[in-house]
Amino acid sequence: MKPSVVAIKQQEIFKFNARAKKIPGAVNMTVGEPNFHTPEHIKQAAIRAIEDDHTHYTVPEGDHELLGAVANYLHDKYGLNYDPETQIVATTGVTEGVFSAFNAILQAGDEVLIPSPSFTIYGPDADFNGAAPVYLDTSKTGFKVTPEALAEVFRTNPRIKIFLLNYPSNPTGVSYTEDELQALADVLKQHDVFVISDEIYSELTYSFKHVSFGNILPEQTILLNGLSKSHAMTGWRFGVVCGPAEVISQINKIHELATTSITSITQYAALEAYTNGYNDPAVMKEQYQVRRDALYEGLKELGFKCPTPDGAFYLFAKIPEDYEQDDVKFANELLDEEHLAILPGSFFGIGGEGHLRFSYAASMESINACIEKLHSFLGSRKKLANIEG
Ligand code: PLP
Secondary structure (H helix, E strand, O other), rough: OOOHHOOOOOOHHHHHHHHHHHHOOOEEEEOOOOOOOOOOHHHHHHHHHOOOOOOOOOOOOOOOHHHHHHHHHHHHHHHOOOOOOOOEEEOOHHHHHHHHHHHHHOOOOOOEEEEOOOOHHHHHHOOOOEEEEEEEOEEEEEEEOOOOHHHHHHHHHHEEEEEEEOOOOOOOOOOOHHHHHHHHHHHHHOOOOOOEOOOOOOOOOOOOOOOOOOHOOOOOOOEEEOOOOOOOOOHHHOOOOOHHHHHHHHHHHHHHHHHHOHHHHHHHHHHHHHOOOHHHHHHHHHHHHHHHHHHHHHHHHOOOEOOOOOOOOOOEOOOOOOOOOOHHHHHHHHHHOOOOOOOEEHHOOOOOOOEEHHHHHHOOHHHHHHHHHHHHHHHHHHHHHHHHH
């Protein structure tokens, strides 16, 4: 067996979730899974695709009518200009996009710069390619990478081949303004590095207009996006990788070896989403915003502090100072005592300690129950502290 594969550990998140699922009636605020269903017109397009026998292999990169629709959508929404003939590959979710891009680029001994805390697949994806993840702790700078910190890390780590940027961020919900992105690009321009920009939550940006890194630094950027979050299509497994043609053609080779192509039915569903589903995300976003505000206010009243939740559907909250800061213990006891499942911040890497990640892609009912349960839990902790004291 390949040692780099054997060394990959099962993700803590899955173990924690498996435990939560065994508790009947537990309120679950862990998963990054929209609680909306896929819009009806998209489901119908997939049903029609089956009935019309679109059930055969397609070209590896994806049907070109679909890629044209993706290009138009990215142009209309974000002003991006990708040639559908050479600059886009449809992948099995952004998950495969990360996998194929890392595989195409990385060699043993390379380094991958990952702002931390972060979504949990990037580090292991680097590891099994023999590359070393370099985690940049962002907890002291509002969970954002600053140009100064970026410049410094390039000084000390000359083997960085990929800078992984994810905004709006999972797990923190923070995003970047155009000026902030430009300042990062000014540093990145000076280095022979690809920026893999995971913008899967781009449609769920509340504070300002999302600006794609594909516009800021097109020659160096590999843009990842998809339909899982924007169109409540997690189970369909649809993502796109976009970038310079010479890079995309290499990524497409890995994608072809791994998958031949993505499912033909999903391609028809995606064609519908990118053609007639421009407004689907807005409907869900409106609801998420209401839930975000309710959760944010509720947590604030209980003494939690969160970075400004610019986007995605997560709040990354600091355990109030007057309570024990062990986030793993906090989350486990909360699950056992109150039957409320929330993820410990340290599951997302350095900088996440003392925090909890709440997903508000859950119903208002769950959000209200969450606040009540936390209130009761913190009350019991206070009493314990007093007894001990
Ligand atoms: N990237 C980020 C930042 C995510 O949070 C997730 C899922 O939670 C993914 C990628 C995976 O996306 P997909 O369903 O397209 O594979």
